[in-house]
Ligand SMILES: Nc1nc2c(ncn2[C@@H]2O[C@H](COP(=O)(O)OP(=O)(O)OP(=O)(O)O)[C@@H](O)[C@H]2O)c(=O)[nH]1
């Protein structure tokens with residue numbers, strides 16, 4: 001997509017549907033002129049409003065009045081896009097808002113592409129690419145931690161971080177260029193030696209900066225599966241943890257046939273709980289599919305809770321599940337409100353290594369240790385790190401190119417190494433957008449909504 005920065009774009013900035021107010025936003029050299037074709041200020045003064053002053057008036061289609069409204073002009077460069085921006089605040093009815101947009105388009109504006117306002121802010125140098133991205137992340141944040149990551153990025157967190165590495169890399173590139181240009185003064189071994197040291201340091205720094213675990217937690221949440229044989233109280237625990245009546249609970253074994261999902265928040269992170277069909281040998285074709293899904297949920301989860309019914313002695317299915325349990329998670333003995341037939345010691349006889357908790361789905365307070373256990377998985381260091389998936393991808397590629405450069409140094413081909421370093425630099429600059437091509441920008445901004 002190649003677009004002109006010289007035309008004036010318009011879009012509805014507020015969410016679709018009916019609201020208290022709706023906002024039309026325009027940006028570009030003709031924003032003020034177009035506004036004045038559709039907006040009539042109240043009172044005698046019909047001049048273009050002063051910059052950054054909200055003015056009351058009417059939206060008109062020729063002589064016809066469409067709505068009462070407020071309008072504001074923000075002259076460049078003191079605006080979101082650094083261009084002249086005009087906004088109209090109307091009553092938020094669907095008809096009125098669409099009509100207002102149509103009037104602006106008829107008066108000379110072009111409908112904005114997704115993310116085009118923010119793209120202009122980027123192209124005009126008001127924000128770098130990762131800051132532009134953070135706008136969309138702010139809008140789509142579903143939880144506190146996602147929001148926090150967006151704020152960090154909006155304040156230039158990722159960029160300042162990456163620029164530091166990029167500067168170091170420029171240093172190495174300069175050193176290598178000197179080796180290539182002045183072979184008489186710097187021997188290959190000597191040049192390669194100091195370069196290798198610099199590369200190692202840089203790779204180490206970049207690898208330390210990547211926090212894949214935090215990234216997964218922030219953008220996807222923690223996946224937890226509740227597993228166990230039928231009737232132990234998996235669905236009851238799901239409902240109790242969520243505080244809502246999500247899954248069907250009955251005293252009939254085999255009640256849950258399909259996986260049931262629910263989401264809760266711990267430490268500001270999203271935790272997705274998956275209740276599963278009770279696992280046991282069965283000939284019922286529907287149950288068998290359910291059991292297969294349970295096993296899939298367990299494989300895909302970050303952690304699993306193996307639920308046992310404490311009011312019943314361990315049976316063969318329980319023991320088999322215990323023996324085969326692998327990966328992260330814990331054993332949860334449920335129904336402690338009833339007389340108990342299982343102790344933690346029984347569990348540890350079979351699996352010494354597993355954390356074991358006792359709870360009752362009927363007693364919220366008894367669930368606290370379980371919540372605390374899960375909260376242990378959603379701790380991330382507050383250290384500034386790179387967590388945004390696109391940024392992680394760019395750093396991973398940069399590291400790969402740096403490793404290639406190391407290898408080519410071993411074979412004393414400095415010009416090949418120079419190409420690798422350049423490729424690494426290019427990958428890093430994708431994060432800040434310092435040398436972003438159209439394709440990359442299209443990819444980033446296509447995820448935006450129109451009007452932002
Ligand atoms: N007393 C007591 N009963 C419980 C507790 N948890 C669950 N139950 C009961 O145990 C029975 C089975 O509960 P469910 O939550 O449906 O069990 P499930 O593990 O999901 O069972 P399936 O879906 O068949 O695999 C129901 O009658 C629940 O009311 C508990 O902590 N204490």
Ligand SMILES: [Mg+2]
Nearest residue numbers: 234235255256
């Ligand atoms: Mg169930």
